[in-house]
Amino acid sequence: MALSNTATPKYYGMFRNAVIRGEVPVCETISLEMNRIDSLIDNPGVYYDEEAVEGFIEYCETELTLTDGGDLNLLDSFKLWAEEVFGWYYFVDRSVYVPSKDGHGGHYVNKRIKKRLTNKQYLIVARGAAKSQYESYIQSYFLNVDTTTTHGVHTAPTMKQAEEVLSPMRTSITRAKGPLFKFLTEGSINNTTGSKVNRVKLASTKKGIENFLTGSIVEIRPMTIDKLQGLNSRINTIDEWLSGDVREDVIGALEQGASKNDDYIIIAVSSEGTVRNGPGDTVKMELMDILKGEYVNPHVSIWWYKLDSIDEVSDPSMWVKANPNLGKTVSYETYQLDVERAEKAPATRNDILAKRFGIPMEGYTYFFTYEETLKHRKRDYWQLPCALGADLSQGDDFCSFTFLFPLKGGAFGIKTRNYISEHTLMKLQPAMRIKYDEFINEGSLIVMNGTILDMMDVYDDLDNHIMENNMMCDVLVMTRIMQKILLKDGKEKMDLLE
8 A cells, every 4th residue: 555644554553443442451641642643643744654564564574583483473562663663754845956967067856755754762661571672673674674774773771681682683694584684694704805696795793783785784882871972873772761770861862863864763662760850750751741742743652551550550451551562472470470579578569560560669668659649749637647757868869758647548648848959950951840840839849058958957947847737747756857867967976766
């Protein structure tokens, strides 16, 4: 089928029908992405190219193999994701200079140029979804089929993780399943002076995976800005960009160089992280704005899988919301064992909730998500007894206090009071700054003067807040917090009360 501005994407259509029939439960973020795709279908200026999508699928299933040597059949989720990368196009009118055949002068010609609609795809999906394989198939296609691609880059928090993407590509070279690979791999890599017919065209080298026929290469790079800036890579895959170790905007660094190319592509894949307030959270807030329609960007594809509520952890029928490949690339039994482990070992709970179920958690023993606290934020708990928890600052970071109020029926009310210095607030990225302005306006975040927090000023403000709101906090708890502040502030050492 030729380009169409009325067709429903094949694999999205199958997925949507399954959702409508109630066969596949989806979370809010996936539902919002479906709304965005429906809008593309209705847009007369956007075209769907089924042949491009099927070309990618045919290449993968004909030429590539699984690491165990078995035949490769693309997962339905892979087809769904790839369809947004390969299936959508639009046209732009450009005046192009064409030199004369005799080399003297030239003239401008108006041309209609086909452009790929999606240049960035974000996949936030649970651990065990085989997302590294998806990245590998994308890189392999552009290395061997799209001859306009000369440079592909893959990065991950560690070089060992990055190698997981190149490994399936090396396996495919070794096995040479399909006709294209048999052609590319025939000959000898040691033959550099003899007949080109007898030279290998595709090989694994010290640099990465190289296609000598097209002059293309896929290489892995460390996930640091200094190693990623200045590259001119057309196809880029980024693994685990929400990792707790990633404190830099690696996606932005790669895009600076990639955007010099027409139809560049960035595939950013990750499971949920356990560290807040980093560049990953900033990106997620931007993605949520796009999903909600507050910021229109048709060039971004977002597949964000997660549970809608922590309560759904106890319902196995909902787990597919976080991992669409559950039962295919990872078993339900594995998930069940992780749930049981989280119940028995609270120290593992946050990692499991984040990595298996897509629920954003802190890297501490933490039992409430931000979404769970929203309904409590505007409620008063006048003259109710409460427990008080404290996360004291090291100087230039955040200082937080949480008040937990026992309510009827085993429920709890939650209030927070947080402190930040002016200096730290000004260092926040714009998207994060907007979110923190909301906290300031609601009164849950207090900005203190200076570059670092004066813990004595924090304690005085907290004490006044408790008195003004008549909170019934244990005096002993407040005394211990005061003593910890004195110790942290370098004042006279005091023995904590027993």
